[in-house]
Amino acid sequence: MTAKINIREIARRAGCSPSTVSRVLSNSSEKGSVKISAATCARIMAICAELDYTPSIHAARLFSRRSKVIGLLAAGGLQWDDENLARALSGTCSCLSEYGYRCLPLQYREDFIKNKEYLSIFRRCEVDALIIYGEIQDQDYLHELVEQKMPFVLLGNRINDYPAVTADQQSGMEKLVRHCLDCGADKLVYLDLCYGDSSEQRRNGFLNIAGKDAIVIPGGITVTAGYQAAAEAMKYFPDAIIAGNDALAVGVEKYLLEQNKIHVIPSELLLTGGDNIELSKYCTIPLSTFDQRSADCAKRAAEILVSHLEKQTPLHSEVLPVEVIFRRSSGKQ
CATH class of the missing domain: 3.40.50.2300 (Response regulator)
Known part of the structure; x- marks a missing residue:
């Protein structure tokens, strides 16, 4: 009957302990206080190659206490x-x-x-x-x-x-806002995200360039949130809407499309997003954005x-x- 191939069998053939085999197979042979000779390592690896042995994740944990x-x-x-x-x-x-x-x-x-x-x-x-x-x-x-x-x-x-x-999401937002100002926009509205560091970075990027008194409207992170925020944003007659992310900007486009006003982009209204999701280049009017390189x-x-x-x-x-x-x-x- 053929012996079951496991760490104990490898150890028996190599003339060493199972823990030594586990050390070698988990790349721990050069770590810790117990060193394993190159000859022993080579012998163990040769036996594994001969038997086409691959250790299970549980075997790999035996000595190293690592799952990789x-x-x-x-x-x-x-x-x-x-x-x-x-x-x-x-x-x-x-x-x-x-x-x-x-x-x-x-x-x-x-x-x-x-x-x-x-x-x-x-x-x-x-x-x-x-x-x-x-x-x-x-x-x-x-x-x-x-x-x-x-x-x-x-x-x-x-x-x-x-x-x-x-x-550096703040820098990305700053560049988009500065671009809109360079294109002639002077009344900017920002659609905010929800909470957290990412939201704060983007909001700060907008305010750093547009000014601390610039209009900020609560938004969210979804297309629906952007659609709802667009109606509020348009009450300010902006010439640029800076959305916290692409989904919000897509919601703005959807709102304008239903209001038969999509033609105002970009001749009368500039629009930007953030994230560079796949939809951003395929929506009704492709979005200017930044890629956060996830x-x-x-x-x-x-x-x-x-x-x-x-x-x-x-x-x-x-x-x-x-x-x-x-x-x-x-x-x-």
């Missing part, structure tokens, strides 16, 4: 069909695969936080670290992650001094975490520049 899995937690009520979140997931997965890690998508739910599941999956070695995407209102659990020494990086939003990778930010967050896990480098924050795209809604052809 990083969780991507979608916070702020976001669903996985959100375009920026989908880009972040894609960027995370593609980056982690290059380092031999996997990505575990996690949904921020009330029971997930209430039952402290975010700590349980770490203690069970199901994930080694977290990337947390989206706006966060309940910040207590971040403090618990720090206390439990669970590595994490915030993605897209900054909170206190926690490590975060973000895009995939690139996610890749960088993943790299920071992998480096921390593998080389013990300190977690830190980074800000990536945005790309501003001018299209017909602000006068560009």
